[in-house]
Amino acid sequence: MTDIRTSSLSELAVVRHSPARAWAAERLFRLSARGVPVTVTLPSGERFGAGGPELRIERPHAFFSRLGADAKIGFGESYLAGDWSAEDDLADVLTPFAARIATLVPAPLQALRRFVDARKPASERNTVVNARGNISRHYDLSDELFAGFLDETMTYSSAWFERETEDLAVAQRRKIDAILDLAGVREGTSLLEIGTGWGELALRAARRGALVTTLTISAEQQTLARKRLAEAGAGDRVEVVLRDYREAVGRYDAIVSVEMIEAVGEEYWPAYVTTLDRLLVPGGRIGLQAITMPHDRMLATRRSYTWIHKYIFPGGQLMSVEAFEQAVRRYTGLRIRERRSLGESYAHTLRRWRTRFLDAWPQIAEAGFDDTFRRMWEFYLAYSEAGFRGEYLDVHQFGLVKPH
Structure with a gap:
């Protein structure tokens, strides 16, 4: 391509x-x-x-x-x-x-x-080496691009709206706080985040008094996250590490991961959930957010290579709630204690992003993007919004615990 x-x-x-x-x-x-x-x-x-x-x-x-x-x-x-x-x-x-x-x-x-x-190409399998290339193709496009349509928190996942007219940044912080609550993050918690984004969740965890290690495989995200955390005065409480989740070490009181499992690929779902189990101390808690699809549709399309794979998220694969629960039961000793759906909020989030993207297009174009890219990104955001509005897609927050 x-x-x-x-x-x-x-x-x-x-x-x-x-x-x-x-x-x-x-x-x-x-x-x-x-x-x-x-x-x-x-x-x-x-x-x-x-x-x-x-x-x-x-x-x-x-x-x-x-x-x-x-x-x-x-x-x-x-x-x-x-x-x-x-x-x-x-x-x-x-x-x-x-x-x-x-x-x-x-x-x-x-x-x-x-x-x-068409079948997914072998070059997009999420091996440790390939995963960095797959992520880079999307997340390393340009900080200017993402800053153009995200809100001030630079959060690239579903917000949690109480009202459709609510400020996007307020709804994003509500979502983040809910994930931190599911993981029981408080003063003195040693917290691992899998999937840094641009650092907002790590910042809010640090402000609760947690000591945070956050993992990313995007060099550009690591650089900007470190900068944002330092400017917010939280750099001494957060370590932003360029590392694949499979290579993570240590033991943590809590783990959080927001919309990162979608990039893992079905082949590596067992590795992902066993990593959670391996790194969490007994009695520890996990807050996880994942985009989901109906189980029958996941089974029917799991081998297919789609427009989203080719143009937006190479190597990606959405889970069903059933698939996630099965993986947790089969490969770990973790227990799922809480689950909530935010699908309607994701539709609102995506509409806000698309509006902001189109409004900011003149500035985004100056970073080197052409008009075909504009149509591609507009289609991606509208296509995703349609999936949530049509209830073909959903997004769930899960609260997990590791028994003593």
Whole structure:
């Protein structure tokens, strides 16, 4: 793939066309749209769908060819290339599809998935070496990019809103405090954080009196997190370490990890949960936040290579609640004591991020990002929002304990 900052149209301009596959993709798309409350409009003026937000197909030949080549990647690539557009809000167009994603393809055709779905490349397996490259492709894009759409806390995970109109930073700090509460973090707690982000959780833990070790495999995040912690006067209570979770050492009273398990990959879920168990003292507690999907959909799509993998999170894999609970039971002595869902809050969070991203685009573009990147990031944020609004995705906070 080309440099993700300047993902020019040169790659997207190559449309693999198979008349038979494009024809089949068009027939299937038309059939699926009958039960989806959207309006699909073609350049000829033809309209179909069950009525609702308008999806305008600007270049039908390219659109259906990309769908026929690989629907899971082609739909998003078509948006990047300008083959289709949303007359209304992009997330409003995508949400009806997300809400019906399990039934868009008729059941008899779903059995053919293993023959047509692209498989995840071996180069994106989350080995200790590969994981750093996978993370770097996303988190090391640019501090200016993330500062452009995140709030003052620089927190890149779901907030917890009590009201939709609430300030984003307030909702983010509520989420962080809830995770720290689940882990029982207080004065004198030795705390391990897996996945530093840009340091806000470590800062709030330090202000409770905890001694914090926080792990990241992003060099740029390590640099900025250290700077932010030093400026906040917490540098002496927090150690920001460039280290993979599998290489972590020590014993801790508490462990926290927010939306990091999504980057682990199914192959390494056992290693992740056994690491939690290994590093936690008896009687210790864990606060963990994870994006989840329905168990049946996880099983059906676990081998598939998608647009999100190719363009946003290489090597990523979402768990179901059941999969997480099974891994904890099978590989550890930990016990899950608490669980809460924040899916609606994630939809609000993503809408705020997308609005802020588009408003800040002139400044973000100055960091070297092109217009195709803008469409890619807009689609990613809207696509994710649609997943939570359509209840295809959820996000959970888990409280775990290690028995004495």
